[in-house]
Amino acid sequence: MSIVIVHGPHTSGCSLPQELQRQLQQQADAAGHTLELRGCGNLPGLVxxxxxxxxxxxxxxxxxxxxxxxxxxxxxxxxxxxALDRLDAPYIEVHDVFGAELEHDGVHRAPVATVIINGNIGSGYRIGLSIALRQLRDAHRRDDEKDYGCPVLV
Structure with missing residues (x-):
């Protein structure tokens, strides 16, 4: 598996409508990655x-x-x-309300990016996934360069 979306509840109802899920799956598939969606209804579940x-x-x-x-x-x-500090993978926070971002002081690992699109969680997910896919592509390219000792043209 390559990308996991972990999402909590939203007052507006389901944060991931079926159409958005389909679009995100297609976006990940087109880049050659799998995508898993995991919903949580409470804080212990999110952790x-x-x-x-x-x-x-x-x-x-x-x-x-x-x-x-x-x-x-x-x-x-x-x-x-x-739990985020122990996470081996990089992560991106996605929010649909300004001010909802988590607090990251100097002791804790911060996200690669925080995407906030007020009132439009779908756009936030698409942007966040685009950033993640770009980061993964660049990381794989660097790994290939290490393996072959020279830049790899893609």
Whole structure:
């Protein structure tokens, strides 16, 4: 598996409508990557799914805590920041509301990017996935250069 999207609930209902899921799957497939969607209804579930992404050796994680962002900030003992720190893969935060981003002080690992498109979670996911795919492509290209000792033309 290469990319995992972990998402919490949104007050507007389902954060990932079927059409958006289809578009994201097509976007990942076109780039030669798999995409797994994991929904969570509570903070312990969100933490568990981030831990599971690590155990599953995800190459990249898109994290949309949704309404759980507020709980994660109020309850650091729940372990979301610690789970993100232990995550081997880079991650991108995706939000549909400004001010919902998680807090990252100098001690904790920050996301590669934070995408906030007020009121349009679909665009946020598409942009976040595009960034992740570009990062993975560049990382694979660097790995190929190391293996062959010279730049590889793609």
């Amino acid at each position: 568990g799914e981030v831990c599971a992404a690590r155990a599953d050796s995800a190459e990249f994680v898109l994290l949309d805590p949704g309404e759980l962002a507020w709980q994660a900030r109020e309850h650091p003992e729940a372990g979301l920041v610690d």
